[in-house]
Amino acid sequence: MKGNMNNMMKQMQKMQKKMMKAQDELFEMTFEASAGGGMVTVQANGKKEITDVQIKEEVVDPDDIEMLQDLILAATNDVLKQIDEKTNDTMGQFTKGLNMPGMF
Numbered sequence: 001m002k003g004n005m006n007n008m009m010k011q012m013q014k015m016q017k018k019m020m021k022a023q024d025e026l027f028e029m030t031f032e033a034s035a036g037g038g039m040v041t042v043q044a045n046g047k048k049e050i051t052d053v054q055i056k057e058e059v060v061d062p063d064d065i066e067m068l069q070d071l072i073l074a075a076t077n078d079v080l081k082q083i084d085e086k087t088n089d090t091m092g093q094f095t096k097g098l099n100m101p102g103m104f
Contacts, residue, residue: 027047028045030045036059040056040068040071040074041054042072
């Protein structure tokens with residue numbers, strides 16, 4: 001019985017190391033989304049930190065600030081959704097079959 005427990009602990013430690021590595025790799029990734037046919041582009045890393053925003057000059061219209069705001073929101077929400085999906089795909093592989101509340 002003690003051997004099984006030690007073996008299980010080793011398996012858990014191995015899985016934890018793999019999870020940490022996968023999470024680190026995810027944090028280093030760059031995600032990008034654009035809106036308005038590329039008029040606004042937003043980049044973020046896997047930590048959900050916005051790292052860059054590009055706005056094409058021709059979309060800047062002082063009479064239509066609302067459209068620019070909508071494009072920025074759309075691109076930002078899209079890039080955050082991409083990060084969530086990739087995080088769920090990447091980290092979900094470690095929790096498949098485990099019923100552990102609070103795990104991703």
